[in-house]
Each structure stands twice: as structure tokens, then as C-alpha cells.
Amino acid sequence: MMAITQAELEKEKLTALKQLKAVDNEDDLNSWRVACLGRSSAVTQAFSSLGSLSKEERPAMGKAANEVRKALEAALAERQEVLREASLQRSLQSEHLDVTLPGRPILHGRLHPLTQVLRRIYRIFGDMGFQIYRSPEVETDDNNFTYLNMPPYHPARDMWDTFYTSDEGVLLRTHTSPGQIRVMRERAPEDIRVILPGATARYEQLTARSEIEFVQVELLVVGKGVTFSELKGTLLDFAKLTFGEEARTRLRPSHFPFTEPSAEMDVECFVCGGKGCGVCKGTGWLEILGCGMVHPVVLKYGGYDPAVYSGFAAGMGIDRSTLMRYRIDDIRHFRNNDIRFLEQF
Numbered sequence: 001m002m003a004i005t006q007a008e009l010e011k012e013k014l015t016a017l018k019q020l021k022a023v024d025n026e027d028d029l030n031s032w033r034v035a036c037l038g039r040s041s042a043v044t045q046a047f048s049s050l051g052s053l054s055k056e057e058r059p060a061m062g063k064a065a066n067e068v069r070k071a072l073e074a075a076l077a078e079r080q081e082v083l084r085e086a087s088l089q090r091s092l093q094s095e096h097l098d099v100t101l102p103g104r105p106i107l108h109g110r111l112h113p114l115t116q117v118l119r120r121i122y123r124i125f126g127d128m129g130f131q132i133y134r135s136p137e138v139e140t141d142d143n144n145f146t147y148l149n150m151p152p153y154h155p156a157r158d159m160w161d162t163f164y165t166s167d168e169g170v171l172l173r174t175h176t177s178p179g180q181i182r183v184m185r186e187r188a189p190e191d192i193r194v195i196l197p198g199a200t201a202r203y204e205q206l207t208a209r210s211e212i213e214f215v216q217v218e219l220l221v222v223g224k225g226v227t228f229s230e231l232k233g234t235l236l237d238f239a240k241l242t243f244g245e246e247a248r249t250r251l252r253p254s255h256f257p258f259t260e261p262s263a264e265m266d267v268e269c270f271v272c273g274g275k276g277c278g279v280c281k282g283t284g285w286l287e288i289l290g291c292g293m294v295h296p297v298v299l300k301y302g303g304y305d306p307a308v309y310s311g312f313a314a315g316m317g318i319d320r321s322t323l324m325r326y327r328i329d330d331i332r333h334f335r336n337n338d339i340r341f342l343e344q345f
């Protein structure tokens with residue numbers, strides 16, 4: 001192998017540095033490294049020639065080779081950095097990420113208006129010491145009617161148009177009142193203070209004001225010495241907490257087979273303030289619930305001795321009062337699950 005001279009080495013260095021400036025990718029950079037710093041490069045040749053040089057020539061050649069290698073390595077590192085920076089810029093640009101844009105809004109779920117009203121009712125009665133008792137939506141004819149003082153063929157059954165199932169004596173409950181029988185039979189002879197919320201169904205014409213499925217909340221208190229004035233006080237407190245301290249209410253005598261005496265509670269129409277309007281059909285009053293003292297026959301079916309125990313009960317529909325409260329024009333919106341309707345609550 002021909003020994004390389006210092007002048008040649010210097011020339012090789014300049015050529016290499018010039019080539020490096022044109023390198024613009026990782027692959028070419030690697031080829032450059034092999035050619036200019038690898039085994040057959042000029043620098044390596046210079047180092048291998050050291051052994052065959054005279055004692056006088058050797059130090060100068062060694063120094064020159066070292067300097068060339070350092071210069072080439074430094075230039076390589078610098079070029080590598082430039083290429084890395086350029087590739088980073090390219091990928092940032094291709095991602096089109098504008099960090100100054102505002103964030104995308106997150107869609108929140110929300111509670112159905114009926115659920116919101118129900119929860120308010122739970123809180124009010126919860127504060128008065130009532131427990132929530134869940135009872136089935138599919139009921140026996142006995143619980144729904146007979147044990148509520150309506151034996152088979154009793155004409156009062158006609159007040160509730162009923163969905164019967166193909167099973168004899170099994171129906172969709174027409175009101176939450178059959179739950180009264182279930183709590184009493186489970187708890188007798190303990191005191192009872194519960195609300196019974198849930199879905200009910202009636203075989204009726206679907207209209208803007210009446211649904212075949214709707215929600216009721218039932219109230220039941222049983223104990224020794226429970227009185228009508230306690231019923232009245234409980235319902236008045238409930239009305240004030242629901243409709244406001246100034247809301248006027250009235251109790252009207254009424255009739256239900258499972259209570260005696262029975263009453264209905266009206267609240268002054270909150271749409272017209274009692275003057276009379278379309279919502280209250282010109283009367284100035286809105287009926288909100290039925291109530292009364294639990295009938296002795298019902299107490300007996302529940303396992304309580306009516307000579308010792310008494311109780312009061314009430315039942316209210318949630319859908320129609322929610323309609324009025326939010327001025328909703330059609331009860332069918334509640335179960336259509338149309339997002340445009342639900343989003344408003």
C-alpha cells in the first residue's frame with residue numbers, strides 16, 4: 001500500500017467536508033461515515049502507515065491524522081444534529097397541530113326531567129323520615145284490586161283500565177297502591193313510613209295529556225294512633241316544599257275504595273295564579289294527589305288489626321305535574337327519547 005502524504009490527507013479532509021455539506025438524509029450520512037472514517041478511509045490509511053514511517057516523520061503524521069479524524073467526527077456530529085432538527089420540523093408540520101385552538105366541548109349526559117322531579121320528591125320525604133320501598137311493576141290481581149278492597153266484579157275496578165297478561169290473575173299494576181299490601185305483609189306489626197315510587201300502566205287512549213305508562217309515588221304510614229291531621233300536615237309540608245311557601249292548597253272530599261275517609265288535594269294553578277286558564281280548565285286549581293286513611297279492610301289484608309292500628313296513604317302522578325311545571329305541551333315527549341327534547345332540562 002502506497003503511504004499517504006500529509007498534503008494528500010489534508011486534501012482528502014477538505015473533499016470530505018465539502019461532501020458532507022451536501023448530505024441531507026440518514027442513509028447518505030452513514031455512507032459518508034464509512035467512506036471518510038471507515039477502514040479504507042484516508043485517515044485510517046494514515047494511521048496504518050505510521051509503523052512504516054521513520055522516527056522523524058512519525059510524530060508529525062500522527063498529529064495530522066488525529067486532527068483530521070477529530071475534525072471529521074465533529075463535522076459528522078454537527079450534520080447529524082442539523083438533519084434531526086429538520087426531520088422534527090417536517091413531522092410537526094405534517095401533523096397540522098394548532099395548540100392555540102380552543103378545546104372541543106365535552107358532551108354531558110343529564111337526568112331525565114321525570115328523574116329530576118322524582119329525586120326532588122325523594123329528598124323532601126326523606127327529610128321527613130320516609131324510606132323508599134320498591135315493589136314490582138307486574139302485579140297480582142289480588143294486590144292491585146282485591147286486597148285494596150275491590151273484590152272480583154267490584155264496579156270500582158272500572159276506574160282503572162287494566163293491561164292483563166296471558167297469565168291468569170297477573171297484570172301490569174294500574175297504580176302504586178298494591179305496594180302498600182307488600183310492605184304491610186313484610187313489616188307487620190311494625191310501624192311503617194315509606195314512599196313507593198315507580199312505573200304504572202293503564203290501557204287508555206294515547207293523547208297529548210295521557211300516556212299508557214306513567215310514574216306514580218305512593219305514600220304509606222301505619223302505626224298506633226296515626227291521624228288524619230298527620231296526613232294533612234305531611235301533605236301541606238310537601239306542597240310548600242314543592243310549589244313554594246305561598247302556594248295555596250285545598251283538600252276536597254273524594255272517594256277511593258282503599259281509604260276511608262278519602263280526599264283529593266289541589267294546588268292553586270301555578271300557570272295563572274288561580275285566575276283560571278287553559279291548563280287548569282278555568283277552575284284556578286290543579287289536582288295533584290289522592291289520599292285518605294287506610295281502609296280497615298286493607299289494614300286487615302296487610303296483617304294489621306284495625307282496632308289497634310291506623311294509617312294514612314296518598315298517591316300522586318308525576319308525569320302530569322311535570323308537564324305543567326315545565327309547560328311541556330305533549331306527555332309523549334317523556335318516552336320518545338328525542339335528544340332535542342331531553343337536552344332542554
Ligand code: DAH
Binds near residue numbers: 174289
Ligand atoms: N291509587 C290511586 C290512583 O291511582 C291514587 C290514590 C288515592 C292512592 C288515594 C292512595 C290513596 O294511596 O289513599 O288513582
